[in-house]
Amino acid sequence: MLIPDYVEGTFQMSTPSRADAVRNRQLALDAATALLAEPDAALTVEAIAKKAGLGAGTVVRAFGGKEALLDAAVAGLLRPVVARARDLAADDRPDRALRTFLGELMTFQAAHHAAGDNLRGLAAPETTALRGELVAAVETMLTGAQRAGRVRADIPLGTLTAVIGEAAYAVARSGAADHIDAFLTVLLDGLKPST
Amino acid sequence: MLIPDYVEGTFQMSTPSRADAVRNRQLALDAATALLAEPDAALTVEAIAKKAGLGAGTVVRAFGGKEALLDAAVAGLLRPVVARARDLAADDRPDRALRTFLGELMTFQAAHHAAGDNLRGLAAPETTALRGELVAAVETMLTGAQRAGRVRADIPLGTLTAVIGEAAYAVARSGAADHIDAFLTVLLDGLKPST
Numbered sequence: 001m002l003i004p005d006y007v008e009g010t011f012q013m014s015t016p017s018r019a020d021a022v023r024n025r026q027l028a029l030d031a032a033t034a035l036l037a038e039p040d041a042a043l044t045v046e047a048i049a050k051k052a053g054l055g056a057g058t059v060v061r062a063f064g065g066k067e068a069l070l071d072a073a074v075a076g077l078l079r080p081v082v083a084r085a086r087d088l089a090a091d092d093r094p095d096r097a098l099r100t101f102l103g104e105l106m107t108f109q110a111a112h113h114a115a116g117d118n119l120r121g122l123a124a125p126e127t128t129a130l131r132g133e134l135v136a137a138v139e140t141m142l143t144g145a146q147r148a149g150r151v152r153a154d155i156p157l158g159t160l161t162a163v164i165g166e167a168a169y170a171v172a173r174s175g176a177a178d179h180i181d182a183f184l185t186v187l188l189d190g191l192k193p194s195t
Numbered sequence: 196m197l198i199p200d201y202v203e204g205t206f207q208m209s210t211p212s213r214a215d216a217v218r219n220r221q222l223a224l225d226a227a228t229a230l231l232a233e234p235d236a237a238l239t240v241e242a243i244a245k246k247a248g249l250g251a252g253t254v255v256r257a258f259g260g261k262e263a264l265l266d267a268a269v270a271g272l273l274r275p276v277v278a279r280a281r282d283l284a285a286d287d288r289p290d291r292a293l294r295t296f297l298g299e300l301m302t303f304q305a306a307h308h309a310a311g312d313n314l315r316g317l318a319a320p321e322t323t324a325l326r327g328e329l330v331a332a333v334e335t336m337l338t339g340a341q342r343a344g345r346v347r348a349d350i351p352l353g354t355l356t357a358v359i360g361e362a363a364y365a366v367a368r369s370g371a372a373d374h375i376d377a378f379l380t381v382l383l384d385g386l387k388p389s390t
Contacts, residue, residue, distance in 0.1 A: 152384075155377045163366055163378045170365030171358055182350045183358045189347075190385025 025062040027052040032073035036114045043070060043118040071124035074115050078130040081108055085137035094144030095151055099188050101141065102164070105134075106172035106180045113173055135161055145191075152193045160191075220257040222247040227268035231309045238265060238313040266319035269310050273325040276303055280332035289339030290346055294383050296336065297359070300329075301367035301375045308368055330356055340386075347388045355386075 031052035035041040045066050049056040063069035084104060091097035109116070119127060139161055145151035164187065171183040226247035230236040240261050244251040258264035279299065286292035304311070314322060334356055340346035359382065366378040 152381075155380065156373075159373055159377045160381075163370065163374050163381070166365045166369050166374070167362035167378065170361045174361050175358065178351075178354055179358050179361070182354045183362065185350065186347075186355075186358070186382065186385035188385070189387070189389065190381035190383070192384070194384065 021062065024052075024054055024058050027054055028059045028062045028069060029073055029076065032069055033076060036073055036077065036112050036118070039113050041114050043114060067122045067124065070118055070122060071126050074119060074124065075126035075130055077108075077112060077115065078127060078134070081105060082130050082133045082137070085134055089137040089140040089144070091141075094141045094148060095188070095191075098138070098141040098145060098151075098191075099184055101138070102168055102187075103180065103184055106168050106183075107177075109169055109172035110175070110180070116169065116173075135165070138164070149193060151191045154194075216257065219247075219249055219253050222249055223254045223257045223264060224268055224271065227264055228271060231268055231272065231307050231313070234308050236309050238309060262317045262319065265313055265317060266321050269314060269319065270321035270325055272303075272307060272310065273322060273329070276300065277325050277328045277332070280329055284332040284335040284339070286336075289336045289343060290383070290386075293333070293336040293340060293346075293386075294379055296333070297363055297382075298375065298379055301363050301378075302372075304364055304367035305370070305375070311364065311368075330360070333359070344388060346386045349389075 028048060031048045031054075032043065035043055035047060035051060041047065043066075045056050045059055048066075048069065049059045052059065054062075059069065060066070063072065081104070085101055088097040088101045139157055142151055142157060142160060146153045167187070168183065171179050175183070223243060226243045227238065230238055230242060230246060236242065238261075240251050240254055243261075243264065244254045247254065249257075254264065255261070258267065276299075280296055283292040283296045334352055337346055337352060337355060341348045362382070363378065366374055370378070
């Protein structure tokens with residue numbers, strides 16, 4: 001009994017079945033995604049492995065490293081946010097769409113503190129691409145609102161988008177729901193063209 | 196020659212003269228203050244000691260620990276900012292004073308990235324007290340501007356001050372001068388009472 005178990009264990013460790021590999025990948029991804037929603041969670045390979053019920057080595061093998069795993073987890077969270085931004089960018093009241101989108105984005109950021117912090121300095125190509133799509137959607141909303149005479153046109157679009165992004169992220173991270181509301185009220189009034 | 200030198204060295208290490216202690220304290224403080232203005236500087240005792248030309252033990256002894264040293268260095272930087280805020284809070288155009296003060300504060304924050312980051316989680320009673328005075332001065336400006344009908348009164352003062360502080364700090368840290376200007380333009384317009 002002892003020897004067959006050992007042999008089987010060794011065999012599985014060196015060449016896990018395709019089904020096991022897929023399952024381990026999903027377990028690691030789910031664990032990382034769950035940790036991204038925990039305030040101040042340390043997203044180490046060990047913490048992810050513990051949450052997934054896997055060994056640290058298995059987690060690393062499943063993704064080829066922590067960077068790729070975090071990139072996949074954050075990208076999985078961002079994909080529906082990007083889809084929502086694209087829908088809203090097609091709204092016929094772009095200033096209203098902008099407020100709706102920023103409110104949802106900030107609520108998402110407030111619930112996923114760990115996402116931004118843990119990706120800082122890491123190579124995360126999928127997340128970077130999705131962030132670029134988010135920025136593009138916000139610029140579409142801003143341009144549409146400017147064309148409709150509802151957002152000021154005296155500040156360069158890139159500066160405006162960057163400043164909104166920096167400020168919104170900071171308020172979302174440190175603030176409660178009433179901070180997010182107050183920020184959006186002041187911001188959207190401040191974005192109106194001066195009369 | 197060798198023995199007297201050694202004896203003198205030993206004597207100085209165990210009981211430094213009063214003048215040496217004052218000098219070492221100032222050297223450590225100047226080094227920490229200079230490092231606070233360097234982007235991404237690591238404010239370790241070792242880095243401060245190296246910059247001061249002192250031993251790490253001497254730096255620790257001069258202040259009783261890194262926390263007290265950083266508190267003293269950041270407080271030294273904040274003191275003139277607080278004095279300026281108090282002067283501006285007495286201005287007869289509080290909305291104009293608010294813009295001037297926030298602009299100067301953000302320029303200060305942009306030049307001292309390391310100050311906020313390195314104090315996070317440390318006990319820094321002097322800095323905390325000065326920050327409280329800054330917040331009080333900003334609230335005086337906001338209240339005065341509200342009374343003069345120049346700032347909206349439909350958001351609680353504490354919420355407004357917190358949101359402005361969070362957003363301004365984030366923009367100052369990540370932005371260039373044109374980001375600071377754009378932020379202040381949008382913010383101050385957004386703070387006007389709705390007509």
